[in-house]
Each structure stands twice: as structure tokens, then as C-alpha cells.
Amino acid sequence: MSTKKLELEALSIDDLWSLHEEISGILSDRIRAEKQELEKRLAVLGGGAAMLAEAGGAGVSPTGKQRRKYPRVLPKYRNPQTSETWSGRGKRPRWLVAAMKSGRRIEDFRIGEAAPKLRQRA
Structure with a gap:
């Protein structure tokens, strides 16, 4: 066994839980930062279409144009x-x-x- 694993096994449940919370917080911060960075890169590559689609919702196509409303089709x-x-x-x-x-x-x-x-x- 490595010494790091022995050190972790020696910690109390409270210490392990606080370590877990600290690691989770750091991971979520890093994931959030990486997501923002990827969204910026995507906006640059897509000409901002990703931001338009996010703002417009489902009625906006990937090209950023408003989708045409189609009439409801009855079953035949x-x-x-x-x-x-x-x-x-x-x-x-x-x-x-x-x-x-x-x-x-x-x-x-x-x-x-x-x-x-x-x-x-x-």
C-alpha cells in the first residue's frame, strides 16, 4: 500500500467528509470554468450561433434563424x-x-x- 492511502485510511469520517466536500467544490469550479471556456470557443467558431440558440430556445435553428411554424398535420x-x-x-x-x-x-x-x-x- 502507498503511504497516501494509509494516510487517508487513518483519517476520521468527519475529516474524510470535509476533504470530499473540498474536492467536490474544486472540481465543480474547474468544470464550470472549462465549460465557460468551451462555450467561448464554440461561440467564436460558430459565429455566436450557440449563444443565439441558448437565448432563443427551441424556436431557433442551429444557424441562428427563427424556425418557421408548421401547421399541425392530422393523421391519415x-x-x-x-x-x-x-x-x-x-x-x-x-x-x-x-x-x-x-x-x-x-x-x-x-x-x-x-x-x-x-x-x-x-
């Missing part, structure tokens, strides 16, 4: 077994891909327009 397709919905945008959900592989058509899952047509035929 529904899984009849679990009532999961999909708006028709983005990647197709797993349940729809599996159903289409089993031979069903995407129109079978359509919400709104498909339902009245089925009622008219019946």
Missing part, C-alpha cells in the same frame, strides 16, 4: 388493432409495412375518406 392512416395513427409523412410505421407485406393495401388503413365510402357501399 390508423392501425385498426391498436389505434396507432400515421400522418403519411416520414418513414412508414412498422405496423403499416408489415400489413402491406402481408398483402393489404395502404388504402385499407385510410382515415376519414375510406370509411364513408365503405358505409355507402354497405
Whole structure:
């Protein structure tokens, strides 16, 4: 065993706890200072975009421009077994891909327009 470890083992719980608090304080100060330094470097490299994004919140893109508000998109397709919905945008959900592989058509899952047509035929 090293002498430093023996010295620590000889300390009382109160002494060890005060040493722990002192080390924690020093570490948090150093981490805070390093974070500020990195934020300064990032602001210089990014042209201040990081500061703008921080000030503007979620409505600001990484380039610093205000994001356009998109309208809410209503779902167009529904899984009849679990009532999961999909708006028709983005990647197709797993349940729809599996159903289409089993031979069903995407129109079978359509919400709104498909339902009245089925009622008219019946």
C-alpha cells in the first residue's frame, strides 16, 4: 500500500467528509470554468450561433434563424388493432409495412375518406 492511502485510511469520517466536500467544490469550479471556456470557443467558431440558440430556445435553428411554424398535420392512416395513427409523412410505421407485406393495401388503413365510402357501399 502507498503511504497516501494509509494516510487517508487513518483519517476520521468527519475529516474524510470535509476533504470530499473540498474536492467536490474544486472540481465543480474547474468544470464550470472549462465549460465557460468551451462555450467561448464554440461561440467564436460558430459565429455566436450557440449563444443565439441558448437565448432563443427551441424556436431557433442551429444557424441562428427563427424556425418557421408548421401547421399541425392530422393523421391519415390508423392501425385498426391498436389505434396507432400515421400522418403519411416520414418513414412508414412498422405496423403499416408489415400489413402491406402481408398483402393489404395502404388504402385499407385510410382515415376519414375510406370509411364513408365503405358505409355507402354497405
